[in-house]
Structure formats: C-alpha cells, structure tokens
Amino acid sequence: MGFLHDIGKYFLMLGSMFTKPEKLSMYLKETFRQVYQIGIGSVLIIAIVSTFVGAVTAVQFSYQLLDIGLIPMWWMGIIVRDSLILEMAPTICALLLAGKVGSNIASELGSMRVTEQIDALEIMGVNTTAYLVGPKIVGALIIVPFLIIMAVFLGIIGGLLAGTFGNFFSSAEYIRGLQDGHENYYVVVMMIKCYVFAFIITSIACFQGFYVKGGALEIGNASTRAVVNSSIVIIIANFLIAFLLL
Amino acid sequence: MIEVRNIKKRFGEQEVLKGISTEFENGKCNLIIGSSGAGKTVFLKSLVGLFDPEEGEILYDGRSIQQMGVKEKKSLRNEMGMLFQGNALFDSMTVEENVRFPLDMFTDMSAEEKKERVNSCLSRVNLHNANAKYPGQISGGMMKRVGIARAIVMNPKYLFCDEPNSGLDPKTALVIDELIQEITIEYNITTVINTHDMNSVMGIGDKVVFLHQGLKHWEGTKEDVLEETENQELYNFIFASDFLKKLREAALKKA
Numbered sequence: 001m002g003f004l005h006d007i008g009k010y011f012l013m014l015g016s017m018f019t020k021p022e023k024l025s026m027y028l029k030e031t032f033r034q035v036y037q038i039g040i041g042s043v044l045i046i047a048i049v050s051t052f053v054g055a056v057t058a059v060q061f062s063y064q065l066l067d068i069g070l071i072p073m074w075w076m077g078i079i080v081r082d083s084l085i086l087e088m089a090p091t092i093c094a095l096l097l098a099g100k101v102g103s104n105i106a107s108e109l110g111s112m113r114v115t116e117q118i119d120a121l122e123i124m125g126v127n128t129t130a131y132l133v134g135p136k137i138v139g140a141l142i143i144v145p146f147l148i149i150m151a152v153f154l155g156i157i158g159g160l161l162a163g164t165f166g167n168f169f170s171s172a173e174y175i176r177g178l179q180d181g182h183e184n185y186y187v188v189v190m191m192i193k194c195y196v197f198a199f200i201i202t203s204i205a206c207f208q209g210f211y212v213k214g215g216a217l218e219i220g221n222a223s224t225r226a227v228v229n230s231s232i233v234i235i236i237a238n239f240l241i242a243f244l245l246l
Numbered sequence: 247m248i249e250v251r252n253i254k255k256r257f258g259e260q261e262v263l264k265g266i267s268t269e270f271e272n273g274k275c276n277l278i279i280g281s282s283g284a285g286k287t288v289f290l291k292s293l294v295g296l297f298d299p300e301e302g303e304i305l306y307d308g309r310s311i312q313q314m315g316v317k318e319k320k321s322l323r324n325e326m327g328m329l330f331q332g333n334a335l336f337d338s339m340t341v342e343e344n345v346r347f348p349l350d351m352f353t354d355m356s357a358e359e360k361k362e363r364v365n366s367c368l369s370r371v372n373l374h375n376a377n378a379k380y381p382g383q384i385s386g387g388m389m390k391r392v393g394i395a396r397a398i399v400m401n402p403k404y405l406f407c408d409e410p411n412s413g414l415d416p417k418t419a420l421v422i423d424e425l426i427q428e429i430t431i432e433y434n435i436t437t438v439i440n441t442h443d444m445n446s447v448m449g450i451g452d453k454v455v456f457l458h459q460g461l462k463h464w465e466g467t468k469e470d471v472l473e474e475t476e477n478q479e480l481y482n483f484i485f486a487s488d489f490l491k492k493l494r495e496a497a498l499k500k501a
Contacts, residue, residue, distance in 0.1 A: 022352060023352070026350055026351050122323075123328045124323060124347075124348050125319075125322075125323035
C-alpha cells in the first residue's frame with residue numbers, strides 16, 4: 001500500500017507542475033542555473049569515468065579476441081563505439097549522475113523543506129513543485145544528453161589510447177573500425193535513453209527531497225533513497241528500452 | 247480582519263486543533279500563546295493555508311480561504327507576509343536577493359524600482375550594508391530583520407510571525423517586537439504572532455489568545471492576562487517561573 005501511495009504521490013507531484021508560471025523569466029533563470037549546476041558540476045567526473053570505461057572496454061575485448069584470434073583487430077573500433085553508444089555511456093553516466101546529481105537534488109530540496117523555505121515560497125503564492133521541480137527536470141533534459149555524447153567521444157578516445165599504448169591494435173585499425181558500419185539508429189536509441197534517464201534521475205530525486213519530513217537524519221535517508229531508487233529504475237528502464245527498441 | 251470559525255485539524259489519530267474560533271483585527275498585534283504542543287504552529291499554518299483544516303472556516307475580510315480557487319488563493323497569498331521561526335531565508339541568495347524575490351516573481355517593476363523598494367524595506371528594519379551578504383554570514387537578529395523585510399516587501403495586508411523571538415537575546419527580541427508592532431500600525435496590517443515569550447505578550451499583545459491542548463482556553467488583552475486567576479492553565483503558563491509568581495505576589499501586596 002505504501003508503495004502504491006508513493007507512486008500516486010509521485011505522479012500527482014509531476015501533474016501539479018503543469019500550471020502557468022508566475023513569471024516565465026524567473027523559471028528560465030532557474031532552469032539555466034540547474035543546467036549549469038548539473039552540467040558543469042558533472043563534466044569532470046563523467047570525463048574521467050567515460051575515458052576509462054572506453055579504455056577498459058578496448059583492453060578487455062582485445063585481450064579476449066587476441067586469445068581467440070578469429071576476429072580482425074580493426075573490429076575493436078566497432079565494438080568500442082557501439083558498446084559505448086548503446087550501453088556503456090548512457091547507463092554508466094546515468095548511474096553516476098543518479099549518485100551525484102540525484103543525492104544533491106534530494107538533499108537540497110530536503111533541507112529547503114526542513115528549514116521551511118518551501119513553505120515560505122508557498123506563502124508567497126509560488127507553485128513550489130513547478131518552480132523547484134520543473135526547472136531541475138528540464139535542466140537535466142537539456143544538459144544530460146550533452147554529457148552522454150561527450151562521454152561517448154571521450155570513451156572512444158580512451159579506447160584508442162589504451163589499445164595503441166598497450167599494442168593491442170594500431171590507431172589506423174581502430175579508426176577503420178570506427179568508420180565502418182555505423183548505424184544511426186543506435187544513436188537514436190542512445191538519445192532516447194539519455195532523455196529517459198535524465199527524467200528518472202531528477203524526478204525521483206525531487207520526489208524524495210520534496211516530501212521530506214523531520215530533520216537531518218531524514219534528509220540523509222531521502223538522499224540515499226533517491227540514489228537507490230533511481231539506480232534501480234534506470235537499470236529496469238535500460239532493459240525495457242533495449243528490449244523494445246533493439 | 248481575519249475570522250476563524252471552529253477549525254479542526256487532525257494528523258492521523260491525533261486531533262491537534264479541536265475547534266477554535268476567534269477574530270483578528272486590522273492594525274493590531276494578535277498573539278497566540280500556549281505551551282509547546284498546544285497547537286500554535288498548526289493553527290498558524292492552517293490560517294495561512296499551509297494545512298487544510300478538516301472542519302471550520304477561515305475568512306480573510308469576509309473571503310473564505312476554503313472556498314477559494316487556485317487563482318484566488320494565489321492572489322490572497324500575495325497579500326500575506328510570513329516570518330518563520332527559522333527565518334526560512336533562501337541560503338543560495340544574498341540578503342538583497344531574498345528580499346527582492348517576491349518582487350522578481352510577482353511584479354513587473356523595473357530593476358531600479360525593485361532596488362529602491364528593497365533598500366527602503368531593509369532600512370525600515372534598520373538593516374544597512376548587508377545587501378550583498380548571504381544568510382549564513384549574518385547574525386540571528388539580522389536574519390529576523392531580513393525575514394521581516396521580505397515579509398513586508400509586497401505591502402501585505404496580513405503578517406504572520408511564528409516565534410519571532412526564538413533564539414534571540416532579550417534585548418534583540420524586544421527590538422524585533424517593537425519593529426513588528428511599528429510595522430503593524432504603520433501599514434495597518436492584521437498581524438498574528440505565535441509566541442511563548444511573555445515579554446512579547448506584555449509588550450505588544452493587543453489581543454492575546456491562549457491555546458491549550460488544541461482548544462482556545464482564553465482570550466483577552468495584555469492587561470487582562472495578569473489579572474486572570476480563574477483560568478488555571480493560563481495562570482500556570484504565565485507564571486511558570488517562581489520568580490514571576492513572586493513578582494506578582496509582591497505587586498499585589500503593594501496594591
């Protein structure tokens with residue numbers, strides 16, 4: 001019953017966002033602040049992780065394929081590119097963002113609730129879900145796809161560097177693979193994942209933070225729930241998108 | 247004027263407000279007093295519409311808040327200002343941005359007009375040279391002043407204060423009380439204050455409502471409070487300390 005109650009409350013929260021903004025310029029300002037906060041704040045961690053994910057993908061596949069010796073090494077370009085586009089970049093970035101951005105949003109809204117800042121906004125006549133939740137979701141929908149596209153490029157570069165420095169393949173072989181058999185549809189699937197994951201991360205985190213009751217302990221619990229719940233939903237959504245679209 | 251008619255509010259099994267009726271007049275400081283857990287905060291939050299009472303009615307100059315649509319409620323809220331117990335200032339904004347926020351959100355004033363209005367409100371609460379500071383960089387008393395400045399920046403008709411003196415030293419508490427009283431008279435606002443500070447009651451309480459266990463146990467003026475002896479709960483609340491009891495006895499003996 002508690003689970004169903006929460007699901008209902010979650011959709012009611014999302015529904016209550018769709019009202020006419022009190023002042024559009026204030027909402028836009030807040031949205032760009034969120035774009036900056038989510039985007040700039042996450043660039044470094046996404047860059048580091050995606051570079052190494054690309055590198056480790058290249059090294060491990062090369063190692064296994066070299067042992068078998070049945071597949072030409074220029075295929076590594078295809079393998080790294082497609083696995084990054086279809087799976088690694090969107091899913092790993094989404095899980096990272098669920099940890100970083102999700103916990104941040106939940107604790108920010110949680111402290112605003114506990115310190116009565118949300119009540120203060122309501123007293124002024126501000127639609128608090130629209131003003132506090134809406135810009136976060138829209139901001140993530142704008143910036144997360146860029147972060148994931150960046151992750152794909154850096155992952156490919158990471159693969160190139162690791163493969164060539166480790167003498168698994170030459171840069172010419174890798175680049176030949178990158179240029180071969182590219183499917184635009186894979187990018188479409190990746191973009192769908194980007195938008196779905198961005199929505200999941202921010203909306204679940206906002207839900208957890210917005211309805212915090214109590215004090216510091218509950219804010220911590222809400223942050224944890226935001227990360228755990230959004231990670232689980234991301235993994236399930238990832239499977240469903242792959243199952244339905246591929 | 248605010249009229250409260252028999253409001254009841256419960257949380258689960260617990261009935262916090264058990265049917266309270268009273269009236270708060272314009273240009274007066276109306277004080278809600280009572281010990282912790284008496285229902286003061288729930289009462290105040292019900293008044294401003296943060297909680298919906300299960301029964302009863304709250305009328306703002308004859309307009310029932312329960313029967314208002316979303317638009318009407320929003321415009322009523324533009325007429326309200328509230329000072330929260332913990333100030334509820336936005337941490338990520340400077341003092342100036344905090345006070346300017348309602349103007350940014352609800353008016354089409356030019357940047358210059360807004361600056362002028364913000365500065366006039368900040369100087370009204372005797373706060374100078376703090377515009378660029380963040381809430382974390384100013385004292386508790388200054389935060390209260392910023393809270394008051396933000397509450398009055400839209401020229402409200404109704405001002406609500408939840409424990410405005412909590413966490414302040416007695417001298418600063420008196421300054422805040424005087425400020426609230428002056429603003430109430432100056433702008434002819436209906437002010438409702440939650441407090442358990444007897445200095446406030448004696449200083450600015452034009453009307454005092456005593457809540458006990460979710461019920462209105464007594465109401466009157468600050469002058470009536472000291473003379474009230476029949477209401478045991480009120481007596482125990484006001485003269486909770488032996489020091490005050492002795493002072494009262496000494497005053498009575500003298501009289």
